[in-house]
Amino acid sequence: xxxxxxxxxxxxxxxxxxxxxxxxxxxxxxxxxxxxxxxxxxxxxxxxxxxxxxxxxxxxxxxxxxxxxxxxxxxxxxxxxxxxxxxxxxxxxxxxxxxxxxxxxxxxxxxxxxxxxxxxxxxxxxxxxxxxxxxxxxxxxxxxxxxxxxxxxxxxxxxxxxxxxxxxxxxxxxxxxxxxxxxxxxxxxxxxxxxxxxxxxxxxxxxxxxxxxxxxxxxxxxxxxxxxxxxxxxxxxxxxxxxxxxxxxxxxxxxxxxxxxxxxxxxxxxxxxxxxxxxxxxxxxxxxxxxxxxxxxxxxxxxxxxxxxxxxxxxxxxxxxxxxxxxxxxxxxxxxxxxxxxxxxxxxxxxx
Amino acid sequence: xxxxxxxxxxxxxxxxxxxxxxxxxxxxxxxxxxxxxxxxxxxxxxxxxxxxxxxxxxxxxxxxxxxxxxxxxxxxxxxxxxxxxxxxxxxxxxxxxxxxxxxxxxxxxxxxxxxxxxxxxxxxxxxxxxxxxxxxxxxxxxxxxxxxxxxxxxxxxxxxxxxxxxxxxxxxxxxxxxxxxxxxxxxxxxxxxxxxxxxxxxxxxxxxxxxxxxxxxxxxxxxxxxxxxxxxxxxxxxxxxxxxxxxxxxxxxxxxxxxxxxxxxxxxxxxxxxxxxxxxxxxxxxxxxxxxxxxxxxxxxxxxxxxxxxxxxxxxxxxxxxxxxxxxxxxxxxxxxxxxxxxxxxxxxxxx
Numbered sequence: 184x185x186x187x188x189x190x191x192x193x194x195x196x197x198x199x200x201x202x203x204x205x206x207x208x209x210x211x212x213x214x215x216x217x218x219x220x221x222x223x224x225x226x227x228x229x230x231x232x233x234x235x236x237x238x239x240x241x242x243x244x245x246x247x248x249x250x251x252x253x254x255x256x257x258x259x260x261x262x263x264x265x266x267x268x269x270x271x272x273x274x275x276x277x278x279x280x281x282x283x284x285x286x287x288x289x290x291x292x293x294x295x296x297x298x299x300x301x302x303x304x305x306x307x308x309x310x311x312x313x314x315x316x317x318x319x320x321x322x323x324x325x326x327x328x329x330x331x332x333x334x335x336x337x338x339x340x341x342x343x344x345x346x347x348x349x350x351x352x353x354x355x356x357x358x359x360x361x362x363x364x365x366x367x368x369x370x371x372x373x374x375x376x377x378x379x380x381x382x383x384x385x386x387x388x389x390x391x392x393x394x395x396x397x398x399x400x401x402x403x404x405x406x407x408x409x410x411x412x413x414x415x416x417x418x419x420x421x422x423x424x425x426x427x428x429x430x431x432x433x434x435x436x437x438x439x440x441x442x443x444x445x446x447x448x449x450x451x452x453x454x455x456x457x458x459x460x461x462x463x464x465x466x467x468x469x470x471x472x473x474x475x476x477x478x479x480x481x482x483x484x485x486x487x488x489x490x491x492x493x494x495x496x497x498x499x500x501x502x503x504x505x506x507x508x509x510x511x512x513x514x515x516x517x518x519x520x521x522x523x524x525x526x527x528x529x530x531x532x533x534x535x
Numbered sequence: 536x537x538x539x540x541x542x543x544x545x546x547x548x549x550x551x552x553x554x555x556x557x558x559x560x561x562x563x564x565x566x567x568x569x570x571x572x573x574x575x576x577x578x579x580x581x582x583x584x585x586x587x588x589x590x591x592x593x594x595x596x597x598x599x600x601x602x603x604x605x606x607x608x609x610x611x612x613x614x615x616x617x618x619x620x621x622x623x624x625x626x627x628x629x630x631x632x633x634x635x636x637x638x639x640x641x642x643x644x645x646x647x648x649x650x651x652x653x654x655x656x657x658x659x660x661x662x663x664x665x666x667x668x669x670x671x672x673x674x675x676x677x678x679x680x681x682x683x684x685x686x687x688x689x690x691x692x693x694x695x696x697x698x699x700x701x702x703x704x705x706x707x708x709x710x711x712x713x714x715x716x717x718x719x720x721x722x723x724x725x726x727x728x729x730x731x732x733x734x735x736x737x738x739x740x741x742x743x744x745x746x747x748x749x750x751x752x753x754x755x756x757x758x759x760x761x762x763x764x765x766x767x768x769x770x771x772x773x774x775x776x777x778x779x780x781x782x783x784x785x786x787x788x789x790x791x792x793x794x795x796x797x798x799x800x801x802x803x804x805x806x807x808x809x810x811x812x813x814x815x816x817x818x819x820x821x822x823x824x825x826x827x828x829x830x831x832x833x834x835x836x837x838x839x840x841x842x843x844x845x846x847x848x849x850x851x852x853x854x855x856x857x858x859x860x861x862x863x864x865x866x867x868x869x870x871x872x873x874x875x876x877x878x879x880x881x882x883x884x885x886x887x
Contacts, residue, residue, distance in 0.1 A: 254721060254722075289717075316778065317778050317781065317782070327716060330716060330723065330724040330725075331724045331725050362767060363767075364679060364682060364762075364763055364766045364767065365641075369606060371682065371763075372682040372683045372763045373682075373683050375763075394767070394770050394774075395766070395767045395768065395769070395770030395771030395772070395773070395774050396770040396771070396773050396774030396777070397774060398771070398774060399771075399774040399775050399777070399778040400774070400778060410716075411715075411716055411723075411724045411764075412763075412764060412767060414716045414747070415714060415715075415716065415746070415747045415764060415767075415768060416747065416767060416768065416771050417747070418716075418746050418747030418748040419747030419748070419750070419751075419768050419771060419772060420747075420771060420772075420775050421747070421748050422746075422747050422748030422749060422750060422751040422752070423751050423772050423775055423776070424775070424779075425748065425751070426668065426669050426751040426752060427776075427779060427807075427810075429669065430669070430806075430807060430810055431803070431807060434802075434803035434804075434806045434807055435800055435803045437802075437803065440799055440800070441799065441800040441802065441803045442800075443796075443799055443800075444795075444796040444797065444798065444799030444800030444801075444803070445796065445800050445803070446796065447792055447793065447795055447796030447799065448787055448792070448793040448794075448795075448796030448797050448800070449796075450786075450789075450793065451783070451786035451787045451789065451793045451796070451797070452786075454782075454786045455779075455782060455783060455786055458779075458782055
C-alpha cells in the first residue's frame with residue numbers, strides 16, 4: 184500500500200502533517216508513505232519525529248505550495264511544481280495507490296482531474312463529505328468540486344455516493360435523497376427536476392427530494408446536490424456550529440453560578456463537541472478519479488492527518504473504484520435514455 | 536392602517552392566529568384588521584377572545600385553505616377562494632394596506648405576485664429573512680420565492696435587501712455580500728459571477744463574495760442569493776439548530792450530575808434559545824410586490840402572529856416600497872448596461 188502525502192497542505196503544515204504521518208507509520212505497518220513537499224523545510228520535522236530514515240518513508244521534493252488564496256488552476260499553470268501537483272503526478276505514473284492532502288481543495292481537484300483523469304464513464308469527480316446527524320452521519324456529495332452541473336453529473340454523484348456509503352456505513356442499500364426545496368416530486372429548480380427523473384429510474388434506493396431541515400435527522404444516507412450548493416451548505420453548517428459554540432462559551436461564563444453549572448456538566452459539552460468533530464474521519468474522498476484522493480480539512484490536526492491516511496488505504500483495499508465503475512457500466516444505458524428524454528423535452532420547449 | 540390576516544394559515548391556525556390578532560388589536564390602536572378565513576370555523580375563536588364585534592375588526596369569508604401539501608399554484612387554480620387568495624385580492628382592490636400569512640409560503644408568493652403584481656421595475660419578488668448571527672442579525676434574500684434566477688433578479692434582490700436592512704437595522708449604508716463558494720472575485724458559479732459584475736457597479740456598499748461560514752459572524756448585513764440556495768441554507772440552519780438542541784437535551788440529562796449543572800446554568804440555555812428564536816420578528820416580508828406581505832413561519836405562535844402584524848404596519852409607515860422603487864429607478868440604467876454586456880459576452884461565447 185503506497186500513499187503520497189502532501190506535506191505542505193493545511194493550516195498547520197508541515198509540522199502537524201509530519202506528526203500525522205509518523206502516527207500512521209506506526210499504526211499501519213503495511214503502509215508505505217511518500218512525503219511530498221519542500222525537503223529543505225521538511226527535514227527539521229522529519230528529524231524531530233525520527234522518521235527521516237524510516238524504512239517505509241520515501242521523499243519527493245516539491246519547490247512550491249499552492250496557497251489558500253491562489254486560484255485552483257495555479258496548480259496546473261504557474262505552480263506546476265507544487266506539492267499537490269507532484270502528488271497527482273505520482274498517482275498518474277502509478278507510483279502510489281492513493282494521495283492525501285489537507286491543502287487547497289480546488290487545486291487538489293484540478294490537478295487530479297487533469298493528471299489522473301476520471302474513471303471510465305464518469306464525467307466529473309465529486310467530493311463526498313460525511314456530516315454529523317442526530318444518530319450517525321450522512322454523506323453530502325458534491326461538497327464543492329463542481330460549481331455548475333448537468334443532470335447527468337448529479338446522477339453519477341448519486342452512484343458514487345452510494346458506493347461510499349456502502350464502505351462508510353457498511354450497509355447494502357443506502358438511501359439516496361436529492362437536496363431540494365420541497366418534499367414533493369414536482370418541487371425544485373430546473374436542475375433538480377431533471378435529476379429527479381433520472382434517479383427515479385436508476386436501480387438505487389432513491390427516496391425523493393430531501394430538505395435542509397431533515398437531512399440532519401438522518402432522512403437519507405446520501406444527499407445529492409451540485410458542488411456550489413453543497414459547499415455553501417457545508418460551510419454554513421460549520422459556520423453556524425462555530426458561532427453556536429462561541430455563544431455558548433459566552434453565555435456559560437457570564438457569572439460564577441453558570442460557570443459552576445457548566446463545570447458539573449462538562450462531559451455533556453464534550454459529547455456535543457464530539458458530535459461536530461470530523462477528526463475521526465480524517466477527510467473527504469474525491470470520488471470518480473482513476474485513483475484515490477482524500478482531502479483533509481484545512482485545519483486538520485495530526486490525528487486527522489493520520490486518519491486521512493488510514494481512510495485512503497482503506498479505500499484502496501475496499502476497491503471503491505471497481506465498485507463505482509461497475510455501477511456506472513450497469514446504469515449507463517438507463518442514464519443515456521434519460522438524457523435523451525431530457526434533450527428531447529428541451530428541444531420541444533425551445534421550438535414552441 | 537388596514538391589515539388583512541390569513542386566519543387559516545399556519546400549523547396552529549385558526550386558534551393561535553386569532554389570539555395573535557387579539558393581541559395586535561390591543562397593542563396597536565391605529566390598526567384595523569380584516570380576518571380572512573372560514574367564518575364558520577372562526578366564530579368560536581373570535582368569540583373566545585372577545586373580538587367578534589370589535590370596532591376595528593372586519594371579516595371576510597373564504598371557503599378554502601391551501602394545505603401545506605398543496606402545490607403553490609393551487610391558490611390560483613383549484614382553490615381560487617382560499618384564505619390567502621382572498622387576502623391578495625383585498626390588497627389588489629386597495630381594501631387593505633398589507634397582508635399577513637403564516638400559511639403556505641409558495642401560495643402566498645404566487646397569489647400576491649399574480650394578483651397584486653410587482654413594483655415598477657421589479658421582475659420578481661423575493662423573501663427577505665432575517666437570521667441570527669454572532670452579534671445581531673443579517674438578512675438573507677431570496678429565502679425561497681424563486682428557484683431559478685437571472686443575474687438581473689439577484690441585483691434587484693440586493694437593492695430590496697438594502698431597503699429592508701435600512702428599516703430593520705436603522706443603518707444608512709448596509710453592507711451587501713454575495714453568497715458564493717470563495718472569497719475571491721473570480722469564484723462562484725455562472726450565475727454569481729455575472730451578479731458579481733453587476734453589484735460591483737451599483738451604488739451600494741458591496742463587499743464581494745461571502746461564504747457560508749462567515750455569514751453567521753456578521754460579515755454582511757445583507758446576503759444575496761437565489762431562492763433555491765437561500766431556502767436550502769435557511770432550512771439547513773434550522774435543521775442543524777434543532778438537531779443540536781435535541782442532542783443537548785440528551786447529553787445534559789444523562790445523569791444527575793449533568794442535570795444539576797444544567798439547572799444551575801439554565802439562564803445560559805435560555806439565552807441560547809433566544810438566539811435562535813424568530814418569534815420577535817414575526818415573519819419575513821415578501822419584497823418587490825406592489826403592496827406589503829409578511830409571511831410568518833408555519834409554526835408561528837400567537838406572539839409571532841402579533842409581531843408579524845406589527846411589522847406589516849411598520850413597513851407601510853416606513854414606506855419601504857417607495858424606497859425600493861426609487862432605488863430601482865436610480866440604478867436602472869446601470870443594470871441595463873450590465874445586462875447588455877452579459878448578453879454580448881454570451882453571444883460571443885456561443886459564436887466561438
